[in-house]
Amino acid sequence: MAKVLDGLLLLLCAAVCAGAAWMFFHASGQAAFTSMMAITILALVSQNIRLKRRLKELEK
Secondary structure (H helix, E strand, O other): OHHHHHHHHHHHHHHHHHHHHHHHHHHHHHHHHHHHHHHHHHHHHHHHHHHHHHHHHHHO
């Protein structure tokens, strides 16, 4: 019974994620890829800054 429930919850989660993705692309249109690229670049820059700080801590 637990496997069936897990499968149903996984399908529900997939449907919610697919709906959210559709709404994002539908609402943003042509700007979708630009906004995703901007979010990705910001995440990479922030992670790079965090890792540089961590590296300086470990060098001491």
